[in-house]
Amino acid sequence: MAKPLLTLDGGTTCSSWNYCGERLAAGSVDGTLSIFDFRDPASSSYLRSTFKSKIHEGNIVKVVWLPPEYGDAVACIFADGIMSLWEEVAKDSQPFQWNMCKSFGSSSMKVLDVQFGISLTILKMVTAYSDGYVRVYELLDPLELKSWQLQAEFQNVIDSVSTSGKASCLSASVSWNMQKGGSQESSFIVGYNSNTSELNSSKVWEFDQAHQRWLPVAEMVLPEDKGDQVYAVAWAPNIGRPNETIAVATSKGLAIWNLGLNPDHDGRLPVERIALLPGHEGEVWQMEWDTSGMTLATVGHDGMVRLWQSNLNGAWHQQAAFKPTS
Template identity: 80%
Template structure:
């Protein structure tokens, strides 16, 4: 039976568990960041507040944890498009504190989403901006989260010579390939919700080591849907499959895609849409896979949380649905 472990304050707008599931970060409408830790002993199911402070002037809309190899740190995205990177620090005999070590974005150059990935033993951060551009930053020193360098900047288009007017993007969603890391080069997925059809469709980007640039290697959209606005994307962990599984949410529903691993002569990876699922009433805001990559959790405008799985015949279906408690 489900048991409540924490009640968040009124005005809480977002929350995020760390990689081990032992700490919870929560953001509020007034720009306050709260950190909750698991109580000792670890078997205890309750959480205690270990830090609370105002870190933004405006509403915090998303929190993303930095991979644990780089310490305890979070990126907070505010409604005004500023990303604040905060890390937990110890100063002399003072209690643990969270302090801002770096900021990205500006009022005219708003960040919509960020995600972290590890490739070639270095930490990368991909940021999607309100003008349709993406920027890839690389951490120069693993011990200094304030030292970042811009590695690349490009737009989410297949043809680099594409010409269109000024893009206005309401939201974006990024998901790194969870299998990348260590000595491998990274790849990630991104989709936009914008007024520019060329930017919207979810595309897989991979770093070309030979030419030192990021290249689009797949587009997850059938011909008639390529201009559809994308609300959320999620790349599933892969345990032994000969293909990747990716979820893409648009106004037409939730699409499940298979991404092949062997590129063609143009360097493109084969894609196949294997399911289009409906169930949410309105926009899907967020999607998360479990560690096995077999169960997808989604939530959105209707306030419902839905779990999706495929059966032994590969047919996807809704496994469970949870209604808000109040």
């Protein structure tokens, strides 16, 4: 029988494990950030609370851990569009404390999603904003998480577009290709839920070193579905497949895409939708792949957690579904 490791407080809106699976960060509707640790990681017996504090006047809607090479730090996105970075540090022989080191966003330019990746040994932060722009930041000093510099900003479009009125985006989703990085330029996918159809479809962006700019190299959408709002995207880890696998959730359902690795003469990568699953009854809120890239977990408006896998013939299906108990 499954044994619960922790029961989170009522009002918890989001949670996230760190890269090692030894620490859990949780955000609450009242702006409280909580950090939990395994007392003995080797036995994984239970989690204990090591930090709990109200860090903002408002709902925390997402918590994201930074890569472990940069210490223990999290990014918190709040319902009002502000994002802040929090780092666990020790000062003057005092116990470790969590301190805010940087904030982004405003009431007119809200942060909707954020992801971190390492490219050419530099930590990069991709942020999707409510004005429809993607902004990529670089960390100038690996020992100072407040030393960020804007590296690029662009709209999530294939070609330049002029729209009447300002883009209004309700949500966005970003996912890094974690197989690249280190000594390589990374790539990521981003999709929007907005009033501007050109922004919505999920697009893969890759940095062109020769021209020093980010370029769209693939678009995960069928011609008849262009403009559909995107709720979530998730790039699967690759342990040897000849192509990349990406999940995209829209109002049409949960789509599984194959992304080829060999670009055509225009620099675009081939894409193929290999499955369209019924998904949840309503929006998909979050998607996560396991470390093998073989199983996809999704949670949505219907309150269900669903696991998806492909069989030996490559056909995708729902492997299990869970409804959290109170």
